[in-house]
Amino acid sequence: MLAGGGVLSGCSGSGGSGSGDASGSGVAPKVTPGPKTAGVLYPPDYVGPIARDLKPITTEKVKFSIVVPQDLKVGDWSTNAFTKWLEQRTGIHIDFRQVASGDDMMTKVNAMIAAGDIPDAFLAVPWSRSQLYLFGQQGLFPDLSAHIDGYAVNLQQAMKDYPDSRKLMQAPDKKIYSFPSYNDCYHCRAGRGRAYLNTQWVEKVGLATPKTTDEFRELLTAFKKADLGGNGRTIPFAGYKDSPLDTYFMNSFLYNPGEPWLFVKDGKVDVTFNKDEWREGLKFIHGLYADGLINKDAFTADSDQMRKYGTTPGQAIVGGARVYSLGEFLDVASTDPNARYRQYTAVPPLEGPNGVRQATWDYFGALGVGTLVITKKCQRPELLVQWADCQMELQAILRSSFGPQGPNTWQWAKAGDLGLEGKQAIYRQNYDWANTTGQFWDQYGVLYRSRGYRSGERYNSKGNALEKGLLDDTQKYYEPYKQPQEMQFPPVALDQDQAAQEAELSTNLNSEVNLSFAKFVTGRLDPNDDTAWNDYKDRVTKIGLKSYLEVQQAGYEAYHG
Amino acid sequence: MSTTEMNLAPDDRRLGTGAPIQDTRSDKIAVACIYTALGLFCLAILYPIVYVASASVSNTSKVAAGEVWLWPVGFTLDAYKAIFDYKSIVTGFGNSVFYAVAGALVATVLTLLAAYPLSRKGLPGKGLIMAAFVFTMMFSGGLIPTYLVVDQLGLLNTRWAMILPAALAVWNVIITRTYFMVTIPEELVEAGKVDGCSDFGFFWRIVLPLSKPIIAVNLLFYAVGQWNSFFNALIYLTNEHLFPLQVILRQILIQSKVDPSQMADTSKLMHLKELQEQLKYSLIVIGMIPPLLVYPFVQKHFVKGAMVGSLKG
Numbered sequence: 001m002l003a004g005g006g007v008l009s010g011c012s013g014s015g016g017s018g019s020g021d022a023s024g025s026g027v028a029p030k031v032t033p034g035p036k037t038a039g040v041l042y043p044p045d046y047v048g049p050i051a052r053d054l055k056p057i058t059t060e061k062v063k064f065s066i067v068v069p070q071d072l073k074v075g076d077w078s079t080n081a082f083t084k085w086l087e088q089r090t091g092i093h094i095d096f097r098q099v100a101s102g103d104d105m106m107t108k109v110n111a112m113i114a115a116g117d118i119p120d121a122f123l124a125v126p127w128s129r130s131q132l133y134l135f136g137q138q139g140l141f142p143d144l145s146a147h148i149d150g151y152a153v154n155l156q157q158a159m160k161d162y163p164d165s166r167k168l169m170q171a172p173d174k175k176i177y178s179f180p181s182y183n184d185c186y187h188c189r190a191g192r193g194r195a196y197l198n199t200q201w202v203e204k205v206g207l208a209t210p211k212t213t214d215e216f217r218e219l220l221t222a223f224k225k226a227d228l229g230g231n232g233r234t235i236p237f238a239g240y241k242d243s244p245l246d247t248y249f250m251n252s253f254l255y256n257p258g259e260p261w262l263f264v265k266d267g268k269v270d271v272t273f274n275k276d277e278w279r280e281g282l283k284f285i286h287g288l289y290a291d292g293l294i295n296k297d298a299f300t301a302d303s304d305q306m307r308k309y310g311t312t313p314g315q316a317i318v319g320g321a322r323v324y325s326l327g328e329f330l331d332v333a334s335t336d337p338n339a340r341y342r343q344y345t346a347v348p349p350l351e352g353p354n355g356v357r358q359a360t361w362d363y364f365g366a367l368g369v370g371t372l373v374i375t376k377k378c379q380r381p382e383l384l385v386q387w388a389d390c391q392m393e394l395q396a397i398l399r400s401s402f403g404p405q406g407p408n409t410w411q412w413a414k415a416g417d418l419g420l421e422g423k424q425a426i427y428r429q430n431y432d433w434a435n436t437t438g439q440f441w442d443q444y445g446v447l448y449r450s451r452g453y454r455s456g457e458r459y460n461s462k463g464n465a466l467e468k469g470l471l472d473d474t475q476k477y478y479e480p481y482k483q484p485q486e487m488q489f490p491p492v493a494l495d496q497d498q499a500a501q502e503a504e505l506s507t508n509l510n511s512e513v514n515l516s517f518a519k520f521v522t523g524r525l526d527p528n529d530d531t532a533w534n535d536y537k538d539r540v541t542k543i544g545l546k547s548y549l550e551v552q553q554a555g556y557e558a559y560h561g
Numbered sequence: 562m563s564t565t566e567m568n569l570a571p572d573d574r575r576l577g578t579g580a581p582i583q584d585t586r587s588d589k590i591a592v593a594c595i596y597t598a599l600g601l602f603c604l605a606i607l608y609p610i611v612y613v614a615s616a617s618v619s620n621t622s623k624v625a626a627g628e629v630w631l632w633p634v635g636f637t638l639d640a641y642k643a644i645f646d647y648k649s650i651v652t653g654f655g656n657s658v659f660y661a662v663a664g665a666l667v668a669t670v671l672t673l674l675a676a677y678p679l680s681r682k683g684l685p686g687k688g689l690i691m692a693a694f695v696f697t698m699m700f701s702g703g704l705i706p707t708y709l710v711v712d713q714l715g716l717l718n719t720r721w722a723m724i725l726p727a728a729l730a731v732w733n734v735i736i737t738r739t740y741f742m743v744t745i746p747e748e749l750v751e752a753g754k755v756d757g758c759s760d761f762g763f764f765w766r767i768v769l770p771l772s773k774p775i776i777a778v779n780l781l782f783y784a785v786g787q788w789n790s791f792f793n794a795l796i797y798l799t800n801e802h803l804f805p806l807q808v809i810l811r812q813i814l815i816q817s818k819v820d821p822s823q824m825a826d827t828s829k830l831m832h833l834k835e836l837q838e839q840l841k842y843s844l845i846v847i848g849m850i851p852p853l854l855v856y857p858f859v860q861k862h863f864v865k866g867a868m869v870g871s872l873k874g
Contacts, residue, residue: 067799070649070801070804070808070812071812072647072649072650072809072812072813072836075647075648075649075801076648076649076801076802077801097718097799097800098799098800098801098804099795099799100791100794100795100798100804100808100811100812101812101815102811102812102815103815104792104795107704107795107796108795108796111704111705111708111796112708114705114708115705115708115709115712117708117712117717304625304627307625307626308625308626308627311622311625311626312626313626313628327834331622331625333835434835434836435646437646437647437648438648
């Protein structure tokens with residue numbers, strides 16, 4: 001890539017005259033947002049990306065090398081339709097270096113770094129916050145705060161829309177080592193506390209949707225007794241290994257966010273899995289399991305097995321399930337009004353014996369860090385920052401997600417089109433993911449998908465009914481029961497020593513807690529037996545719970561500090 | 562049996578050649594056990610192949626529902642048609658074939674050139690060279706240093722990165738050397754020399770024609786090794802047009818194992834599942850075919866070459 005001054009008109013209207021200099025932080029923006037694109041409709045009170053007419057960032061011939069994951073849908077990054085559009089729009093040429101994706105991606109990335117074979121940036125490489133902090137401190141990744149403040153107009157807007165953004169983007173040293181991406185999936189915030197019941201079955205046994213743990217148990221017992229699946233095959237409630245049971249059931253006893261089971265109370269970080277309420281929860285789940293109300297292989301079944309339970313030929317055999325969404329065990333592609341998945345609806349959290357009724361809620365999931373990581377090799381980071389910022393503009397997001405504008409991909413909505421939350425829609429989406437290749441970046445790029453944007457998609461009973469269903473039941477059944485934000489342990493970044501300690505302790509703790517949870521539920525350990533419970537607490541303590549909590553406390557304080 | 566018959570004197574023929582020698586009871590039991598064990602092994606190997614082949618031509622929802630267990634249910638070739646929608650799969654297949662063929666050729670030539678001198682008595686420093694070879698079987702420079710070497714040789718992100726690094730397998734050199742030691746006696750070399758044959762001439766005109774089995778074995782070992790490997794591609798290649806099939810196959814299998822809790826988009830998760838269900842089995846079949854096609858042609862050499870090489874090592 002080339003260095004040197006030049007005309008920066010920003011990825012947005014008429015820009016300031018800043019050249020490459022962007023030192024001091026908190027600087028006034030050097031570029032201003034471009035004019036809004038005419039003819040695009042927004043719902044009232046809309047919060048999210050805006051379509052704007054933009055001019056190229058630069059007229060120089062610049063190019064950057066960026067490492068990206070290889071993907072079947074994106075195809076060849078350099079000939080991808082969105083790549084070409086973005087290049088035309090920004091004036092910046094990118095040489096993509098595609099790395100095989102998957103678990104081994106970091107092996108390759110680490111080899112490149114160790115060998116000094118460093119690109120200008122990494123896009124969509126799964127960095128952890130602690131890795132970003134580590135490499136940032138080593139000087140491999142420069143601090144982007146000044147560039148973000150000076151040039152990233154769309155990101156600035158997003159940071160205003162999501163007030164926690166800066167805290168979440170910053171490393172403990174208050175620097176920002178990556179350009180983030182937003183994907184505010186409203187229903188995912190409730191995903192861990194989600195469960196489903198077969199409403200046809202509920203009617204058949206003549207009971208109401210359960211509100212308490214006792215009613216829930218009564219209902220499952222009735223399912224079993226009536227054997228609605230036939231031939232004794234009935235599974236009153238199903239779970240499988242990718243979808244933990246504790247995140248639903250335990251919230252009737254205490255707030256439990258699930259692995260790694262951390263929560264904050266009065267500024268102190270603590271864990272849920274050694275509390276007496278946890279034990280009460282274990283007794284309840286064990287009771288269900290012992291009565292044959294949960295499938296025997298709830299801890300070992302894989303997703304294929306779960307699908308077999310859900311899609312048995314003939315009639316349904318599953319009365320309810322702890323899953324993030326129906327697609328995990330049912331065939332949800334069908335538009336048939338009698339399709340089996342329509343029998344199932346989400347159930348709100350249950351009220352436990354002591355009146356606890358919570359749905360674990362994720363307050364921090366909308367922002368992802370590490371999406372675009374610029375390295376010290378890049379001589380014009382401010383240009384790459386603007387390049388990334390351009391992708392947060394509404395039209396760019398749509399193209400990046402669905403491909404070029406058109407009747408078979410996406411179009412601007414017409415007045416009167418209604419979005420998923422019943423307000424004016426912004427766009428219609430009609431693309432065929434399965435048969436599209438080389439047209440879009442399939443969510444690898446920098447995005448700003450706010451809740452308003454996501455529900456600004458026109459509702460279409462054939463295309464996104466499932467998404468709407470998730471949205472509606474989250475609003476109705478889960479959000480009212482969410483825990484206060486200050487109870488959730490935020491995503492923290494640890495320094496190198498802490499991270500190493502945390503990695504070891506959390507591996508051991510997580511496996512111990514998961515294993516013991518399974519044992520207590522299946523009856524290999526008896527939750528009613530004091531000795532078994534105390535032994536378990538001892539084991540957890542011995543693994544190093546205290547130092548683990550100290551590390552997390554330090555991370556938590558750095559986050560707030 | 563046949564040797565016994567051949568040794569019979571003509572007069573003895575009337576004793577009846579048709580009557581086989583009766584197996585003893587214990588023989589019968591042993592034979593039965595052997596057949597059962599081999600049958601089970603055979604089944605254990607055949608069943609997954611048949612299942613994958615059946616699943617690849619079945620309706621994907623029937624496969625997901627577990628209705629396919631041996632024969633195809635709801636026959637369809639959609640999965641194979643879908644493969645052609647993905648350019649990277651087609652180029653990946655072509656690349657894999659190229660790497661397997663080129664890699665096998667280069668590696669076999671190197672192996673023969675290394676193994677033959679080491680099989681001869683007169684080579685000075687033979688022990689040392691052999692020790693150096695064997696040393697690399699146990700110790701290697703590790704990932705990063707190897708990466709640096711590949712980088713500085715300018716091989717990074719070229720087809721050579723798939724062929725040259727670790728082209729030679731010491732194991733194969735040892736087998737090949739032993740084969741030469743056993744089948745090409747020193748006397749033959751001396752005879753050649755007496756007739757005025759140079760070392761290269763001897764190697765070219767006498768050793769190679771006598772070594773077809775071991776050449777076939779080497780080609781097969783290396784080709785199959787290349788065909789199945791993905792790690793070098795993962796580490797050294799950053800250009801989609803160079804990726805072999807295994808990298809693509811791996812990506813499809815891994816990517817669809819997405820943690821549902823991490824998935825912000827239910828529709829994308831569903832799509833990924835569909836994609837996997839659709840392509841998984843047909844891709845495995847495609848990945849299986851070339852080695853299956855090659856095996857029968859080399860098999861007769863294979864047993865002979867590998868056995869001679871492995872004995873008397």
